[in-house]
Each structure stands twice: as C-alpha cells, then as structure tokens.
Amino acid sequence: MIMHKTNKLLFLIALFTIELFTLKYAHAHHVLGRPSYSLNEDSNTPPAIQMETQIGDYLVNVMVFPAFPQPNEPGRISFYASHLDTAIPFDGNITFMVSNNSWMNWLGFESLKEKIGVQKIDDNVYRQGFLFKTEGDYIITAEFHAGGQPYIIDFPLRIGARAPIGALGITVSILFLILASVSLIQRKRAMTGKIQNTHEQNNQQGKQL
Amino acid sequence: MTMTHPGLPMAWGISVCLFMALTTIWFFVRSNAAAVSSTRHFDLMTLPVIGSVLHYITTHNWILIVLKLVFAGLFLLIIWAGLFGTPIAERNIATVFTWNLWWSGLIVAVFFIGSAWCAVCPWNSIARWLVHPRLSNYKFSNSLGLKVPKTLRTLWPALWLFVGLTWLELGFGITTDPYATALLALVMIIITTTSMALFERQAFCQYFCPVGRTIGFYSQLAPVELRPQSKDVCINCTSLDCYYGTDKISPCPTHQVMGRMTQNTYCLSCGNCSQSCPYDNVTWRLRPPSAEAVQDARPHWDEAWFMVVLLALTSFHGITMMPFWENWMSTIARTIGDQGRLLVSFTIGLALSLLLVVLVYLAAVWMTKYLCHKTTTFKSLFSQFAFIALPLAFAYHLAHNLNHLTRESVDIGALLTNPLGTNTLPLTMAEKHDRMMDMVLAPNVLFGIQAGLLAFGFLISLLVIKRRSVNLISLDETNQVYLLPMLLFASVMTGAHLWLLMQPMVMRL
Ligand code: SF4
Ligand code: SF4
Numbered sequence: 001m002i003m004h005k006t007n008k009l010l011f012l013i014a015l016f017t018i019e020l021f022t023l024k025y026a027h028a029h030h031v032l033g034r035p036s037y038s039l040n041e042d043s044n045t046p047p048a049i050q051m052e053t054q055i056g057d058y059l060v061n062v063m064v065f066p067a068f069p070q071p072n073e074p075g076r077i078s079f080y081a082s083h084l085d086t087a088i089p090f091d092g093n094i095t096f097m098v099s100n101n102s103w104m105n106w107l108g109f110e111s112l113k114e115k116i117g118v119q120k121i122d123d124n125v126y127r128q129g130f131l132f133k134t135e136g137d138y139i140i141t142a143e144f145h146a147g148g149q150p151y152i153i154d155f156p157l158r159i160g161a162r163a164p165i166g167a168l169g170i171t172v173s174i175l176f177l178i179l180a181s182v183s184l185i186q187r188k189r190a191m192t193g194k195i196q197n198t199h200e201q202n203n204q205q206g207k208q209l
Numbered sequence: 210m211t212m213t214h215p216g217l218p219m220a221w222g223i224s225v226c227l228f229m230a231l232t233t234i235w236f237f238v239r240s241n242a243a244a245v246s247s248t249r250h251f252d253l254m255t256l257p258v259i260g261s262v263l264h265y266i267t268t269h270n271w272i273l274i275v276l277k278l279v280f281a282g283l284f285l286l287i288i289w290a291g292l293f294g295t296p297i298a299e300r301n302i303a304t305v306f307t308w309n310l311w312w313s314g315l316i317v318a319v320f321f322i323g324s325a326w327c328a329v330c331p332w333n334s335i336a337r338w339l340v341h342p343r344l345s346n347y348k349f350s351n352s353l354g355l356k357v358p359k360t361l362r363t364l365w366p367a368l369w370l371f372v373g374l375t376w377l378e379l380g381f382g383i384t385t386d387p388y389a390t391a392l393l394a395l396v397m398i399i400i401t402t403t404s405m406a407l408f409e410r411q412a413f414c415q416y417f418c419p420v421g422r423t424i425g426f427y428s429q430l431a432p433v434e435l436r437p438q439s440k441d442v443c444i445n446c447t448s449l450d451c452y453y454g455t456d457k458i459s460p461c462p463t464h465q466v467m468g469r470m471t472q473n474t475y476c477l478s479c480g481n482c483s484q485s486c487p488y489d490n491v492t493w494r495l496r497p498p499s500a501e502a503v504q505d506a507r508p509h510w511d512e513a514w515f516m517v518v519l520l521a522l523t524s525f526h527g528i529t530m531m532p533f534w535e536n537w538m539s540t541i542a543r544t545i546g547d548q549g550r551l552l553v554s555f556t557i558g559l560a561l562s563l564l565l566v567v568l569v570y571l572a573a574v575w576m577t578k579y580l581c582h583k584t585t586t587f588k589s590l591f592s593q594f595a596f597i598a599l600p601l602a603f604a605y606h607l608a609h610n611l612n613h614l615t616r617e618s619v620d621i622g623a624l625l626t627n628p629l630g631t632n633t634l635p636l637t638m639a640e641k642h643d644r645m646m647d648m649v650l651a652p653n654v655l656f657g658i659q660a661g662l663l664a665f666g667f668l669i670s671l672l673v674i675k676r677r678s679v680n681l682i683s684l685d686e687t688n689q690v691y692l693l694p695m696l697l698f699a700s701v702m703t704g705a706h707l708w709l710l711m712q713p714m715v716m717r718l
Contacts, residue, residue, distance in 0.1 A: 055539060067635070068296065154551075162388050164292030171395040175402055179339060182353055182406040 051155055057084050058146065060153055071135045071160050079119075079126040079142055081151075089124045094144045096128040101137035101156050113141060135160025213532060213713035214616050214645065215652075221660040222711050228664045229700060236671045236696065237689060248500040252438065253493045263493055267483040277334040284331035284394065286628055291391025294629030299636050301387040302628035305619050307394075308384040313610040315420075316427065320607060323431035324424045327477035332394070333414060336401035354409040361416060363511040368518055371419035372563070375522050379529045380555035411462035414477055421477065426516060427603050428473040429501040429596075430669070434494050435476055435483070436467070442490045443468025451482035451491070458485040467491055472506040499669040502596045504676045510588060513595030520598035520702065521566035523606045527709040528562060530609075534715075569698060570598070576694035585681050593677040594695055597670045601699060604666025605706040608659040612714055615649040663707055670699040 051062045061080040069075040081090040097113040119126040132138070142153045254260040266272050283306070291303030298304040315326055327333070341351050383389045404413035414421045437443045443466075451467040454460030461467075463475040467482050467490070483491040528534060541547065541554040574591045627633065636644070648655070674695045 053535060158296070162292075164388075164391075167292060167392055167395060171399060174399050175339060178399075178403050178406050182340075182351070185353060186351070 053153070055153060056146075056149060056151055058082065058090060058151065059084055062142070062153065062155055064140075064155075064157060068161070069130075069132070069157070069159050071132055074129060074131050077126075077128040077130065077140065077142075079128065080124065081126075081144070089121065090144065090146055091121050092144055092146065094119050094126045094128075094142055097141040097143065098130070098157075099139050099141065101139045116140075132159040213715050214612050216711040216713050217656055217659055217707070219711070221656050222707055225660050225663050225667075225703075225707050229667055229703060232664075232668055232671055233696065233700070236675065236692075239675065248496055248505060250434075250436075251495040253433075253495060254438070267480050267491070267493070268489075270480075270484065273328060273480060276329045277331075280329045281331040281334045281338075284335070288391045288394045290628045290630070291387040291389075291394070294387055295631065295633055296387060297630055297633060297635050298385040298387060300624075300627075300630030300633040302624045302630070303387040303390045303394075304384065305624055307390050308378075309613060309617055309619055312378075313613040315424065316603075316606050316610050317614065319424055319427045319431055320603075321431070321433075323428035323433050323473055323478060324421075324476055325478045326424055327414065327421050328479050330414075330421070330477075332397040332401045333411065335398050336405045336413075339402050340405045352406050352409070355407055357408050357412045357416060364416065364422060364515045365511055366417045367419050367422040368511075368515050370417060371423060371515075371522065372518070372559070374419050375525065376556065376559060379526065380552055380559065410460065410464065411477070415463040415475060422474075422515060423519060425474040425476070426512075426519060426599060427606075428476075429506055429599060430498050430603050431473060432495055432498045434473055434496055434501075435478065435491060436470060436494055438490050438492045440468060442488050446488070446490075448487065450485040450487055454481070455485045460485075472501050474506065474512070499600070499672055502599045502669065503672045506596065508589070508592035508595065510592050513592040516595045516598040516602070517567055517570050518563060520570075520602040521563045523602040523609075524566060524702070524705060524709070525559060525562040527605065527609050527706070527714075529558075530714045531709065531712050532715060534558075566702075569701065570595075573694040573698040577691055580694065581681075581691035583681075589681060593681050594674065596673045596677060597695060597699055600666040600669035600673065601702045601706070604662045604669075604703075605709075608662045608706075608710055609714075611650075611655060611659060611662075615655055616645055659710055663703055663710070666706075667699060667703045670703075671696070674699065 051060075053060050058081045063078045065076045065078070066073075077096065079094060079096075081094075082088065083090070095118045096116040098116055099113045116130055117128050119128050126142075130140075136159055138157045138159060139154050140157050144151050254264055256263075287303045287306055290301055294301045294303065318326065377383045377389075377393065381389070383393060400417070401413045404417060405411065446468065449466065450458070451461055452464070458481055461481055462477055462479060465475055465482070467486070470476070537558060538551055538554050541557055542551050545553065545557070547554045571591075574587060574594060577594070578585070578587055578590055624630075650658070674692055678692055678695075
C-alpha cells in the first residue's frame with residue numbers, strides 16, 4: 001500500500017525523534033579515531049594500528065598489536081594519554097570495553113558493551129590484552145575520568161580477514177539475477193509480440209477471404 | 210602523528226585579494242552591453258596533422274575499445290586488490306589508484322579534456338558488455354528499454370548520490386579502506402548494470418551517476434567541445450543518426466541532438482555521433498573555457514541545485530581536511546552524545562555545511578530579487594545565477610586536488626609490481642615525510658597555480674553575473690546595485706576558499 005504523504009512525514013519525524021532519544025546525552029569528551037597503519041619508530045615490533053587524537057585536555061595515542069589480529073590469537077592495546085598543556089601522563093584507571101561494530105552502531109544506536117578490563121598506568125602506558133574467539137568488526141572503548149569529566153575514546157578493530165569471496169559471490173548473484181530476469185521478460189515480450197503478429201495476420205487473411 | 214601540508218603563504222593570499230579588488234572595479238566599469246558577445250571557436254579538425262589524427266580517432270572505434278579494455282582491466286584489478294590485498298591503504302593499489310590518483314586527477318583532467326573519462330568509464334563498459342555482450346558498437350537490444358519515470362528524469366538522484374558518495378568518502382573513511390573501496394566498485398557495477406538492463410540508452414549516466422554529472426558540469430568550463438561543424442547541415446538533416454543511431458552505431462546515450470547542443474553537461478564523449486553522422490559533420494573545437502557557463506548553457510531548476518550543492522560539497526571537502534575538523538566532530542559528538550564511528554556527528558556536520566552555502570546563496574538570490582524590482586521570478590534568478598557556483602567550485606576543487614596530486618607522491622612502480630601489497634609494511638613516518646617532500650611541482654609553482662585558479666574562478670563568476678544579469682534584468686548601465694548580492698556571494702565563497710587553502714591540510718594517506 002502506498003503510504004500517504006503526511007503519514008510518511010509523520011513516520012520520518014517519529015523515526016528522527018526515536019533516534020534522538022536513543023542517543024545517549026552525555027557531556028563526555030568523546031572521540032572516534034580512525035586507524036592508520038604505521039611502524040612505530042621506537043620499536044622493531046611488527047606493524048601496529050596507530051591512532052593519535054586530541055580529546056578535551058588530553059592527547060591520546062593508541063596502538064594495537066598485531067596490526068591484523070586473528071581470532072584466538074592474543075593481541076594487545078597500548079594506550080597513552082598526556083595532558084595537552086603540561087605533557088604529564090594521565091595517571092588513574094582506564095576501563096577498556098568492547099562492542100560489536102554493527103550498522104545499528106554506525107547510526108548512533110548503542111550496542112551492548114562488554115568490559116575487557118580496567119588497567120592502571122605502567123611505565124606511562126596502559127596495556128590491555130585481548131583475545132577474540134570470533135572474527136568480526138568490533139569497537140574498542142577506552143574510558144577514563146579526569147578533571148571531573150569523563151573521556152571516551154572509541155576505535156574500530158577488525159578481527160580476522162574479511163570474506164572477499166562473499167562480496168564477489170553476492171555481486172555475481174545479483175548481476176545474474178538481474179540479467180536472467182530481464183532476459184526472461186524479453187523472451188515473454190517477444191512471444192507475446194509473435195502471438196499478436198500471427199493473430200493480426202490471421203485476421204487480415206480472414207478479411208481478404 | 211598527523212602530517213599536514215603547508216597552506217598557501219600570506220603573500221599569495223594577498224595577491225588573490227588584490228586581484229579580486231581590481232576585478233571588482235573592472236566589473237562595475239565594464240559596460241553591460243560588452244558582456245553580450247558570441248563565442249569564438251577553433252575547429253581542431255582543421256589543424257594539419259592533429260586534425261587528421263583526431264578525425265581518425267573519433268571515427269574509428271577500435272582505439273576506444275582498446276582504451277575501454279585497459280580501464281576495465283585496471284578496474285577489475287582494483288576490485289581484486291581491494292578484496293584480497295593488504296588493508297594497508299597506502300600499499301594497496303585499490304585505495305591509492307582510486308583516491309589518490311583517479312579521484313584527484315579526474316577533476317584536473319576535466320580542465321583539459323572535458324568529459325573524456327565517461328568515454329572509457331570502466332563500470333559503464335562492464336555494464337554494457339554484460340547487458341549487450343558484444344565488444345564493438347551495438348544497437349541497444351538486450352535491455353527492457355523502459356523510459357525512465359518522469360519523476361526520476363532530473364538531476365536530483367545524481368545530487369543525492371553525490372552527497373552519499375561524499376558521506377562514504379569523508380565520513381565513513383572509504384578512502385583508507387581498500388576492502389570498502391572494492392565494495393563501492395562492485396556496487397557501481399551493480400547499479401549501472403541494473404539501470405542499463407531496465408532503462409533505455411544510458412539512463413544511469415544521464416540522471417544518476419554522481420561522477421558523470423560532476424564531470425559533466427565541470428566540463429562546461431573545459432576548453433574543448435564536441436559540436437557540429439556546420440549548424441546548417443544539422444538543420445537540414447532528416448535522418449538524425451546521431452540521435453537515433455544506425456544499424457552499426459548506437460544512438461546518443463544521453464539523448465543529445467548534435468545540431469541543438471549548446472552545453473557539454475550531458476555529453477559523455479563516447480564518439481557515437483562522430484561515427485554515425487553521415488555527413489561527417491561532428492568535430493572537436495577549442496573555445497574560451499568560460500563560454501558555456503557564462504552564456505551558452507541553458508538554466509534549469511534541478512541543474513541549478515546540483516551546481517549549488519556541488520559548490521557546497523567542494524568547500525566541505527576542504528573543511529574536513531583541516532586539522533580543526535576532528536575537534537568540531539568531537540564537539541558535536543559531545544553535544545549529542547554520539548559514539549561509535551561518529552557517523553551521526555559527521556552527518557550533522559555535512560548537513561550544516563551544505564545548508565550554510567545553500568542559505569547564503571538563497572539569501573543572495575532573494576536580495577537580488579528585492580533590489581531589481583522586476584517581475585523576474587525567484588526561480589529564474591536562482592537557476593540563472595547558479596552558474597556562478599560552477600567556476601567557484603571548480604577552481605577550489607582543482608586547487609585542493611593539486612595538493613593531493615603533487616604532495617602525496619605515489620610509488621606507481623611498486624604498486625604495479627605488487628598491486629595487492631603482499632608482505633608490505635606500512636609507511637614509516639620517515640617515508641611519509643619523504644613522500645610529502647618529494648613534490649611533483651616546486652612549492653612556489655604549486656602556490657602560484659593555486660592562487661591563479663582561485664583568481665580565475667572569481668573572474669569567471671563575475672563574467673557569469675554580468676552576462677546572466679543582462680538576460681534577466683537589464684542592460685541598464687547606471688544602476689548596477691542589484692548585482693551586489695551576487696558579487697558578494699562570489700567574494701565570500703572565494704574568500705572562504707582562499708582561507709581554507711591558506712590553512713595546513715591533513716595528508717590523505
Ligand atoms: S556518467 Fe558515470 S557511469 Fe556514465 S560513463 Fe560517465 S562516469 Fe561512467
Ligand atoms: S553521442 Fe551524445 S554523448 Fe556521445 S559524444 Fe555524441 S553527443 Fe556526446
């Protein structure tokens with residue numbers, strides 16, 4: 001059934017309102033880092049995902065080892081936060097959490113977070129180990145409080161390689177489906193045309209007789 | 210550490226401002242009547258050697274087929290590398306070729322060769338080969354050949370798809386994700402094939418393709434055009450083979466009738482008309498690059514919106530590569546409590562940026578209407594003056610992309626020998642630094658070109674205002690106050706672009 005224009009508008013407004021309300025209203029410092037792959041100049045460790053960002057009063061640096069973590073293989077997050085003005089490292093507790101990085105999450109809907117651990121500073125760095133059983137896209141959240149304000153840092157983490165065959169398979173199937181359907185309709189059209197032609201020819205012959 | 214490119218030095222900024230001031234004076238001194246002139250052309254086919262080569266290329270299909278095969282092969286390699294190669298963006302041919310070379314270089318290419326890209330567009334070629342499985346030209350036959358529904362026969366679909374592409378590029382961060390780049394390429398093949406299988410000719414190119422429409426509009430400012438050698442021959446032509454095609458050559462994919470063509474916007478440079486014209490009457494010509502935007506192109510409501518949004522999106526591109534953008538995102542996210550990939554915050558940022566430019570333009574149109582006291586409708590003023598947006602957008606887009614092209618050098622040899630980036634390591638900071646320093650152009654030459662481009666964009670926008678106002682308002686020399694709002698709009702946009710260019714810009718990879 002075609003939705004009436006006003007209903008459509010109301011539906012959109014409702015959706016927008018729900019979306020707004022589901023967004024957690026928080027006065028937290030919050031940032032999302034996009035990972036870039038970079039070699040750490042100070043170490044000879046294998047490639048690491050590295051993210052550097054400024055959030056509130058802090059400069060945050062996150063690294064994930066190894067660069068391409070696999071399921072059932074241990075990995076490690078190194079987290080470093082220093083005050084922008086004084087360059088003094090943050091000294092407190094940092095909570096690391098993980099959640100699924102799904103479409104819902106991209107739209108701002110919060111997915112269930114699972115705590116991985118709470119870490120204390122160790123040689124100016126917060127280190128958090130992890131081990132994922134299943135491959136997929138995750139969001140790691142690091143949370144701490146400083147100067148009476150919460151700080152939340154999210155960064156995406158991919159565990160395991162993506163499935164290239166799946167993407168190719170889906171594309172080929174869709175293309176096949178489209179072309180096959182069009183071909184079928186074309187044939188049907190041609191048939192109808194032929195039948196119509198024969199019918200018209202018969203009619204004309206009948207008239208001539 | 211985030212690496213940034215230096216911005217345009219102050220001296221260049223001041224030079225552009227001085228140029229703007231001088232041209233503004235000239236703008237008011239120049240008579241309105243002088244703005245009305247016919248465009249001069251030069252027929253490239255009449256040149257001794259170049260003419261014959263060009264004629265051979267445009268009338269023989271095999272060269273185009275070879276080029277199409279090369280581009281389609283490269284495109285498939287990009288998909289393959291994106292799906293199976295390293296996720297390190299700067300080591301994978303998918304991300305480097307797509308975003309560093311093609312996407313940046315495409316706009317620069319339009320400046321010289323107009324919409325030539327569309328002639329070899331790989332997703333379009335692949336779709337054609339799938340729907341009409343023959344390599345050479347064909348009559349459109351294996352498609353349902355439906356007419357595009359009237360509501361879709363506008364540029365709104367392309368406009369929204371372009372906004373979507375920008376969202377994917379800058380919000381989703383597809384430029385640093387080889388896998389997502391490959392997925393986008395696959396999606397392009399799917400939608401182009403679907404459109405070709407359903408609709409007549411190349412409906413996707415004409416109405417939906419954000420890349421093609423952007424190139425189409427920018428190529429209004431290209432110095433080349435495909436036009437009839439003699440209009441009279443077209444007027445007396447009864448077969449209209451360019452429009453209907455022949456047994457061997459397919460018709461114009463975007464419904465252009467050569468004899469009536471006044472703008473490049475929908476020409477895909479496919480060369481069908483050159484091959485099908487029985488009088489050999491189609492030729493490539495040189496012209497002043499501003500001719501079409503200034504006076505030849507006809508205004509349309511949907512096209513006007515496309516141009517204004519194109520300008521807004523171009524400025525937005527620049528904003529997102531400023532070091533302060535991350536902080537803005539962070540502030541929006543804090544305010545609304547956004548989290549995860551901050552896509553809601555990005556979407557809000559994008560919407561606000563678009564809205565701002567559109568509102569400033571609407572205000573300028575409204576003020577013009579108020580000042581000129583004429584019966585000219587708001588819609589015609591909006592559509593006519595929207596051509597101002599083209600040179601402003603194109604100039605900044607080119608200047609911005611030149612930064613990517615010349616400062617983010619790419620090791621093409623390494624990428625071609627190892628397109629999947631197998632067993633490669635990420636770039637070290639030192640390598641990134643080396644690449645940034647290894648510029649294709651000397652910094653001052655680059656700065657000069659960038660400043661020149663902004664000045665060029667501003668100058669053309671003034672010509673557009675002058676010429677289009679004659680169409681709409683009057684040839685009145687004494688009272689030109691009604692031109693002020695549009696002049697202000699062009700100045701504000703150029704000023705904003707200049708300021709953006711003067712800021713340090715974040716390196717893409
Ligand atoms: S309009 Fe788009 S799909 Fe068509 S040829 Fe040009 S780039 Fe390709
Ligand atoms: S056939 Fe149409 S799209 Fe192709 S070159 Fe001629 S005018 Fe342009």
